[in-house]
Amino acid sequence: MSETRRKGLALGFIALWAAAALLAPLLAPYPYAATDLSSRLQGPSARHLLGTDDLGRDVLSRALVGGRVSLAVTSVSLALALVLGTLLGLLSGYVGGILDMAASRLVDVLLALPGLLVAIALVAYVGRGFAPLVLALSCTAWVGYARMARSLALSLRERDFVLASRAAGAGPAHILIRHLLPQAAPILAVQAAAGGAGVLLSEAGLSFLGLGVQPPHPSWGEMLASGCDVLLEAPHLALVPGLLIFGAVWALNVLGESVPQDLAPERSARVVAL
Amino acid sequence: MRRYAARRLLLFIPTMLGLLTIVFFLGRALPGDPAELMLGDNAAPEARAALRRELRLDEPMGSQYVGFLHDLLRGDLGTSMRTRRPVSEELGLAFPMTAELGGAALLLACAAAFPLGLISARRPGSVADRLVGTFTTVGLSLPSFLIGPLLLLAFAVLWPILPVSGSDEPGSLILPAVTLSLPLAAVLTRVVRASLVQEKGRDYLQCARMKGLSESRVYRVHALRNALLPPITVLGLQAGAVLTGAILAERIFRWPGMGSLVITAIKSRDYPVVQGAVIVFALAALLSSLAADLVYAWADPRVRYE
Numbered sequence: 001m002s003e004t005r006r007k008g009l010a011l012g013f014i015a016l017w018a019a020a021a022l023l024a025p026l027l028a029p030y031p032y033a034a035t036d037l038s039s040r041l042q043g044p045s046a047r048h049l050l051g052t053d054d055l056g057r058d059v060l061s062r063a064l065v066g067g068r069v070s071l072a073v074t075s076v077s078l079a080l081a082l083v084l085g086t087l088l089g090l091l092s093g094y095v096g097g098i099l100d101m102a103a104s105r106l107v108d109v110l111l112a113l114p115g116l117l118v119a120i121a122l123v124a125y126v127g128r129g130f131a132p133l134v135l136a137l138s139c140t141a142w143v144g145y146a147r148m149a150r151s152l153a154l155s156l157r158e159r160d161f162v163l164a165s166r167a168a169g170a171g172p173a174h175i176l177i178r179h180l181l182p183q184a185a186p187i188l189a190v191q192a193a194a195g196g197a198g199v200l201l202s203e204a205g206l207s208f209l210g211l212g213v214q215p216p217h218p219s220w221g222e223m224l225a226s227g228c229d230v231l232l233e234a235p236h237l238a239l240v241p242g243l244l245i246f247g248a249v250w251a252l253n254v255l256g257e258s259v260p261q262d263l264a265p266e267r268s269a270r271v272v273a274l
Numbered sequence: 275m276r277r278y279a280a281r282r283l284l285l286f287i288p289t290m291l292g293l294l295t296i297v298f299f300l301g302r303a304l305p306g307d308p309a310e311l312m313l314g315d316n317a318a319p320e321a322r323a324a325l326r327r328e329l330r331l332d333e334p335m336g337s338q339y340v341g342f343l344h345d346l347l348r349g350d351l352g353t354s355m356r357t358r359r360p361v362s363e364e365l366g367l368a369f370p371m372t373a374e375l376g377g378a379a380l381l382l383a384c385a386a387a388f389p390l391g392l393i394s395a396r397r398p399g400s401v402a403d404r405l406v407g408t409f410t411t412v413g414l415s416l417p418s419f420l421i422g423p424l425l426l427l428a429f430a431v432l433w434p435i436l437p438v439s440g441s442d443e444p445g446s447l448i449l450p451a452v453t454l455s456l457p458l459a460a461v462l463t464r465v466v467r468a469s470l471v472q473e474k475g476r477d478y479l480q481c482a483r484m485k486g487l488s489e490s491r492v493y494r495v496h497a498l499r500n501a502l503l504p505p506i507t508v509l510g511l512q513a514g515a516v517l518t519g520a521i522l523a524e525r526i527f528r529w530p531g532m533g534s535l536v537i538t539a540i541k542s543r544d545y546p547v548v549q550g551a552v553i554v555f556a557l558a559a560l561l562s563s564l565a566a567d568l569v570y571a572w573a574d575p576r577v578r579y580e
Contacts, residue, residue, distance in 0.1 A: 105288075105292050106292070106296075108289065108292070109289055109292040109293050109296060112289060112293075112514075112559060112560055112563060113293070113514070113556050113559050113560075114514050114515040114517075114518040114519075114555070114559055115515075116515070116518045116519065116521070117514075117518045117552065117555050117556065117559070120518075120521070120536065120540075120552075121297075121300065121548070121552045122300075123540070124536075124539075124540040124545075124548045124552075125300050125301065125303070125545075125548075201417055204417070204419070205417070205419060205522055208419050208522060208525065209521065209522065209525060209533075209537055210537060210541070211537075211540065221419075224419060224420075224423070225419075225525065227423070228422075228423050228426070228525075228526055231423055231426055231427055231430070232427075232430055232431065235427055238423045238427075239423075242420050242423060242424075245417075245420060246415065246416065246420055249415060249417070250415050253414075253415065
């Protein structure tokens, strides 16, 4: 497949995903939590286009609403991680001193640990649901941005335009927001584009373990896990969310790779799926 | 070498201390009274008071912290709220199962990655290289919780020769280990290939060829040793992630390890077990990156004199 076709396909998937997420309540043929025990574990049919799950719930409706959850959680967590990581990184790089030391130690420890472990630990203590999930994912993802922002701040703060601004009497807040941030933003945005797939994978993994948004609210990971329990009787229950997760990770990976190629060729990196 | 190892070991101590401090404060930052959270709303006040004493919640923060570290040094991780057994005992049962799974996955990944990397690096662009490239692309896009169900389905329905669930039968380890190893094998193959390709035009390879060595020996022995460093780094960084990732594979194949222990503990608010498991996983991750650094220095003497 040519590079442009791949990119087009990935963009198409994400556009479809976003549209389905926005319109999920209108598109879903059934309420996502409506159980019907008389029609459990059915295969695809005209009444239920993607069949029904172990409680007789419509899989298509649940997949649509689950995609909404995955998209919302992924984008909010990524945005939060980017803002948090950037601010803390720029601040610790520019101000230095004890703040920098403490922040750097924290970043070192978190970087040495597997992301899934950090996320699981946070969910374990904070609780389960939408907000804890977002908190856990952004607390895992901010570290990379913080490290990058810090090293950018370290090199930028010696530049003449910062010195000039300081000589003109500008305070640290002004320099941080008006001078460092605009310089660092494009590089960090490239890094964030590559991070989307990783956040989505962590979201799916946590939901798969039952640590994501809570039932009856669906998510792709949770659907996959309950599909695994009845894999032999009704394989479509695991295949539908499985394919959706695969498609989303693939699309985000392709786009994440193409953004750096377009903007900063040397920073191309791929997310490792575990 | 000894001086390098000593310095690296010394660096390990503050990292571990930082980690334990984070774990400690996570436990104390719980919203509300941990004793009440663990026992539920309608517990007797005496039981709550006893638990508060057991968890040292009545003491000032500083002495709680010192007590926490002191207990850890003695190997005391507290008592499980659910089973009332020592956490160290629970972990002692579950961790070997997970370590077995993770170790098997690491070995499998190495056993696949080095030959595949060698084959594809020898003739970039060849059919073999392109096949290996397809394998790594697929392996990188498929997380373990997607490979797992596919393998399970294949081996349960299409080709029922392997046990697909539990840990009692002799072949039970195979499917979860393969599931867990595939993503790592894919990454590692890429790293081995890239690292070998970089060595390609070097003079020492020409020299080895002029000695009359076979092309495969030139690659297997001479190029590989010099190309070993990047794969070692990746292995060290990924070993901890593989162990944590085992939680997912265990869920699919009902492998009785740390996964079910941790998930049950989280759902029943069994904080001592959660804390113990987090410490064990984190320690394993830090130790594997420490081991990678030491092997790195052993394989490349230049590293020791930095």
